Amino acid sequence: DAGVIQSPRHEVTEMGQEVTLRCKPISGHDYLFWYRQTMMRGLELLIYFNNNVPIDDSGMPEDRFSAKMPNASFSTLKIQPSEPRDSAVYFCASSSGDSYNEQFFGPGTRLTVL
Amino acid sequence: SQQGEEDPQALSIQEGENATMNCSYKTSINNLQWYRQNSGRGLVHLILIRSNEREKHSGRLRVTLDTSKKSSSLLITASRAADTASYFCATVGGYSTLTFGKGTMLLVSP
Numbered sequence: 001d002a003g004v005i006q007s008p009r010h011e012v013t014e015m016g017q018e019v020t021l022r023c024k025p026i027s028g029h030d031y032l033f034w035y036r037q038t039m040m041r042g043l044e045l046l047i048y049f050n051n052n053v054p055i056d057d058s059g060m061p062e063d064r065f066s067a068k069m070p071n072a073s074f075s076t077l078k079i080q081p082s083e084p085r086d087s088a089v090y091f092c093a094s095s096s097g098d099s100y101n102e103q104f105f106g107p108g109t110r111l112t113v114l
Numbered sequence: 115s116q117q118g119e120e121d122p123q124a125l126s127i128q129e130g131e132n133a134t135m136n137c138s139y140k141t142s143i144n145n146l147q148w149y150r151q152n153s154g155r156g157l158v159h160l161i162l163i164r165s166n167e168r169e170k171h172s173g174r175l176r177v178t179l180d181t182s183k184k185s186s187s188l189l190i191t192a193s194r195a196a197d198t199a200s201y202f203c204a205t206v207g208g209y210s211t212l213t214f215g216k217g218t219m220l221l222v223s224p
Binding site: 004033042043045048056091093099100101102103104105106107108 | 144145147155156157158159162202206210211212213214215216217
């Protein structure tokens with residue numbers, strides 16, 4: 001298995017632009033998580049899905065952030081419009097069985113908003 | 115907050131030495147997990163210990179859990195330069211999701 005796949009690996013954009021991050025979870029996993037990592041705040045859970053349904057989006061910082069999971073093998077995290085404070089590394093992770101089981105992380109997308 | 119806190123924030127040792135990292139948390143847990151993150155990479159799961167377990171081993175890793183003190187420790191024996199990474203504990207309260215601490219940065223010098 002290729003593991004969790006994220007794209008792009010690096011994204012540099014200007015303030016106000018729309019940014020879309022993509023994730024392909026491990027096949028067969030029914031949970032998908034989006035995290036944001038910064039030096040100041042550490043690793044924060046933004047939202048997670050179970051069987052493609054959003055379960056908890058309380059970590060999504062603002063209405064500028066939205067996430068979708070149209071099918072079991074694909075999810076997107078969109079920021080519109082982007083701001084410099086959104087600069088961070090965004091991770092996608094997947095797991096199976098329960099929301100508190102071992103999670104498998106993707107390599108992350110390093111986002112820089114100028 | 116359920117967030118675990120790792121201690122120390124940074125640890126520097128020589129190859130062959132043992133490295134011990136600690137994690138403290140505030141409320142009751144379902145399980146506690148340790149993850150490793152190499153620079154520029156995603157987190158990798160190391161070990162999971164359930165609330166009714168006290169100790170667990172995996173290769174050179176030994177994890178202990180003391181629910182009365184709300185603390186856990188991760189011991190890496192005979193460390194290697196390749197163990198250089200950040201180590202995170204993640205706690206789970208009830209049937210919720212993982213909450214990660216800010217990590218311990220471990221540097222193992224040859």
